[in-house]
Amino acid sequence: MALLTAGAVVLAVLLALLAHTAINARLLRKPPGTAEATDSAAVLLPLRDEADRVGPCLQSLLRLPPATRVIVLDDGSTDGTAELVERTAGDRVELRSGRDLPPGWLGKPHACHQLAEAEAGSGARTGTGAQFLVFIDADVVLAPDAxxxxxxxxxxxxxxxxxxxxxxxxxxxxxxxxxxxxxxxWLTFLPLRAMERSPRPSLAAAGGQFLVVRRAAYDRAGGHAAVRDRVLEDIELARAVKRAGGRIALADGSELARCRMYTSWRELSEGYSKSLWASFGSPAGAAAVLALLLALYVVAPAAALLGPWSGPAALLGPAAYGLGVAGRVVSARATGGRALPDALAHPVSVLLFAWLVVRSFARRGRTTWKGRPTWRP
Structure with a gap:
């Protein structure tokens, strides 16, 4: 009886989360099929040792409308990144060399800060300052009308x-x-419309791969100088914009851009280890979140293997597994991802994620990324 009661609670929670995922999928902002050309945007691309992966990104920048200014910052690369940019993009981009990293700054915020400064300087000279700043990463390929x-x-x-x-x-x-x-x-756990309406900075999400911000809101928030020592500078910038009275949102950009963040398991695990810990308020908070995820998406489905069960109890594990897989399918279809067969391995995905979180906390303060520290205590 106790097992059935506990199982019913778990299934109710999983069903509620699936419903929330489906609602968010319907509410997720979608870009229009077409849009008027704009001359009020600047695309800003920070690079550090990206010669082996930035080529497709640069090619996509060449296909942007001529009125869109493109500024690239070479942040102390030693692998020929700057030379590749000059060969590929030529006069289409304004290539800048980054300054030395000052005390108290992490590399990515400092590079983005310099790009925003460069755009302001160019705009002041020409009288055509951008109203929108578009920050992208080297592994992002933009559509021409993105x-x-x-x-x-x-x-x-x-x-x-x-x-x-x-x-x-x-x-x-x-x-x-x-x-x-x-x-x-974020489709499962973050109320998208509430995030847009709420002034609470804690209710925020953002992704630095492709991020667009109004110049006026960026300046009011203090720009990247306000998040100079933050590992997750994208989320912290969104919070700063909220604190300054701005609105933030997520959108389905699957038709606008594509991105392969990592190309191997080793690269992925290193990338997550440098910053995943910063997604949680504390080790205790991380432990609570992982306990919930594991209970819902790993332990509950595995209950089917711990039998023998009979009657209604035998259905608990398969039902929990099915609800978890369904959530992944809804998410994939809403964001242009591959739904099946990948979603069938959802319990394994959650287990791997838990391991990456533990690894990230264990290595906090001891990891570097492209020769620089990833944490300022």
């Missing part, structure tokens, strides 16, 4: 900072198991 369509969403809904989440591409088994959890997590 900038206009993202800005159309912001104008239509009075949004100050928008993350049009790219379509995440995966290759290795490890990537296919872990990467889809990015979109699944």
């Amino acid at each position: 900038v206009e369509r993202a800005i159309a969403v912001m104008r239509a809904h009075d949004i100050d900072l928008l993350t049009p989440y790219p379509r995440i591409e995966t290759g290795s088994i490890g990537e296919r198991l872990v990467q889809p959890l990015l979109q699944w997590s």
Whole structure:
């Protein structure tokens, strides 16, 4: 009897989460099919030792409308990144060399800060300062009309900072198991419309792969200088925009951009280890979240293997497993991802995620990324 009661509670929670995922999928902002060209945007690309992966990104920048200014910052690369940019993009981009990293700053915020400064300087000289700053990463490939369509969403809904989440591409088994959890997590647990309406900075999400912010809101929030020592500078910038009175939102950017963040399990585990710990308020908070995820999506489905059960109890494990898989399918279809067969391995995905979180906390303060520290105590 106690087992059935506990199982009923678990299934009720899983069903509620699945319903929330489905509602969020319907509410997720979608860019219009077409949008008017704009001359008020600047695409800003920070690079550090990206010669082996930035080529497709640069090619996509060449296909953007000529009125869209593109500024690239070479942040002390030693692998020929700057030379590759010059060969590939030529006069289409304004290439800047990054300054030395000052005390108290992490590398990514400092690079983005310099890009925003460079855009302001260019705009002041020409009288054509951008109203929208578009920050992208080296592994993002933009559609030719991506900038206009993202800005159309912001104008239509009075949004100050928008993350049009790219379509995440995966290759290795490890990537296919872990990467889809990015979109699944916020579609499942984050109330999207409440996040847009609420002034609470704690209720925020953002992704630095493709992030668009109004210049005025960026300046009011203090820009990247306000998040100079933050590992997750994208989420912290969204919070700063909220604190300054702005609105933030997420959108389905699967038609606007694609991104393969990592190309192997080793690269993925290193990338997550450097920053995953910062997604949680504390080790205790992380432990609570992991306990909930494991109970719902691993232990409950595994109950079917711990039998023998009979009657209604025999259905608890399969039902819990099915609800978890269904949530992943809904998430994938809403964000341009691969639904099946990848979603069938959802319990394994959650287990791997838990291991990555533990690894990230264990290595906090001891990891580097491209020769720089990833944490300022």
